Amino acid sequence: MLKRFLRHGTLNITLPDGSTRRYGSGSPEAHVRLRDDRIVRQLVLNPELAVGEGYMDGSIEINDLREFFAVALPGVYKAERPWFQKPLDVTKQTFRKLGMANNPFRSRSNVAHHYDLSGELYDLFLDVDKQYSCAYFAQPDLTLDEAQEAKKHHIAHKLNLKPGMTVLDIGCGWGGMALTLARHYGVKVVGVTLSREQHAIAVKRAEEAGLSDQCDFRMQDYRDVTETFDRIVSVGMFEHVGTPYYEQYFGKVNDLLTEDGLALIHTIGHVGPPNYSDPWMVKYIFPGGYSPALSEMQAAVDKHYLVTQDIEVLRTHYSKTLGLWHDRFMEKADKAREIYDDRFVRMWRYYLLCMEAAFRVGSLLVYQVQIGKHMEAAPITRDYLYPYEGERQRKDTAFAKAAE
Template sequence: MWIMALDRLLAHLMKRGRLRVTFPDGSTRSYGDGQGGPDVGLTLDDPSLPRKIVLSPDMAVGEGYMDGRLTIEDDDLYGFLSLAISNIAAQGQPWFRRPLEGLKSLMQRIDQFNPVARAQANVAHHYDLSGELYDLFLDADRQYSCAYFRSPDMTLEDAQEAKKHHIAGKLLIEPGMRVLDVGCGWGGMGLTLARDYGAHVTGVTLSREQHAMANARAEAAGLSDKVTFKLMDYRHVTGQFDRIVSVGMFEHVGQPHYNAYFDTIHRLLAPKGVALIHTIGRAGPPGATSPWITKYIFPGGYCPAMSETLAAIERNNLVTADVEVWRMHYAQTLRHWHDRFMANIDKVRALYDDRFCRMWRYYLIASELTFRLNDQVVFQFQLSPDQRAVPLTRDYLYHPTDTDMGHRQVAE
């Protein structure tokens, strides 16, 4: 019964390229036209997999690969996920799976309910892994968000520097300004704004590992008088700031908390202040997070549609001064991370085990291909309570004045 149901699902989905599947009973079937896509062989070694894939494809395929119960010919994970993601994006779900997809959308509000204690546990799940792991695939500044490739041949280090300075340009920072960094990570953005632009930065994170490293980096750089990193939830921050920056954190807020998030931004921002929110988003309408990603990688996470983000911004009396959409920059970033991860796979295996290596590789490749093949993008929202707080054109970003350039030299 379940092999027949999976056969119908694959026949509906796989139109381009070719997927050859060996089922647990030893039978082999082929799907797709063999044109315009990879040719990939898949073996299902667990008799329960057909049922699990029909009921929850993301979870069952991800877990099957992690556990070695689903094997790919020549371990061509990139080819398999390219084939799967491109076909699913083109065909959509068959009618008999739509009720299950609807149930998944209903469950997301429960999955994304992130009060402070749960938010801290969610952050610890991912960001409090061994610090050595992140050294094996990130740049030296530990920028764990989308880089900005002004040209395709930029190194990861240069593209991450370009990202930070592009954001700083949108913040229009002047020396002495008070800046709040919401979700400060390991401190790279805050340190850059203090060192190169003369800002006084307060960063907040829920990760104990990030908090400790960020403060150690500030002390080592001689910037402890300008940068303070705190272990606290953004909802507990008090005071007022000239600028607020948040890079790669909004994905962890959860849709039920969007009003609280933007209310906090409005509450903390000076009357003529400027905020820059950098987040992964979906180019289409609101959707649901992969259950595999929720369970294994980012519990409580969700990448928003622009429509639901802007609706929350509007409800909280903030003016959207500018919106920029980055396409493919994160795909390129993730490719760099994957290649570095694989170059250090033996060191990762020594830290964890083979199952972790397969899980992380699956995460990096699936994420890259979602940006390449399924309309995932990055949004940058420039916000202010005052519509006159920023220039009327983007010329200041691409044709900076001598004064603007001088901001980078303020600490020298």
């Protein structure tokens, strides 16, 4: 199995009997020690799940987790599975839709599993505005807080907002996006979430900012919203919809959007054809989660005759975001142990570094898909996305004419 997977980089494995084997060649290089025979069998049968669980319980020791993922992930994504793993892959494909059957009841449960963790946990590594999604590094030297602020305004420009417009924020999190849109763009926002923890914080933040009259945060499933809106935004929520509900999701977007409206869907996606979610990630981090192929999203958009106005692919922005989250989390790991325990810290560290590598050397990226109901719902050039750059160019042109 390892000879098939490892094409770039070197993996040194010390087996339970003390013998050491070396796979692959060149750099990067990682060292792994297996502590019992049971984990060897599990690795062969279901490597994605077994590595994560083994690292969490200590039956697998990895000297440098970042280097390990740099070696392991490219091979796992690109190599053909050995024959003895193919029955498991068939099973995963067969039951993939069942695992993403995110009906309203199950959606609430899945959201609570991750987003209703202690608020103190997220304070350990998120930016001051609690943005739990891919930042936008408009300049390579931006801090995490600056890049998250840039992400919100980049999305706001894509929404092409005008004062007084109404906006629906599907999966509003702790309210940062809605508050930014209300404060800086003069719009009224309805934010919906299924997380009690996030809802309570969002409502409190709106009150403290004096924006309660512009931001209406609700504990509500997006499927139960009935008003229409000039704009719809959804950041980091579509990954929790599940493929069986894609047509319903975009059907609801179609119903809730005014005739001249715009929607911006920001979601993790993957390169290649439809596949299945990482079993460790589904079991421990995001139950019911799935990062779609662009083709899966587009098929559902087309089903409702919605017009794709623009698609932007943020490729390594999330890798940088996750790396910063990891480093900040580890600086306060002792506090995380006080909140939970050492096993939780190992789980969270594995999650952040696995995802960092998946966006750098794996198959994950971020799609920002802008849709409307007709061909000119959005301006037909991209100038409006970069208003400050446009202003600079106008000044340069005026200066050149004056010089002449």
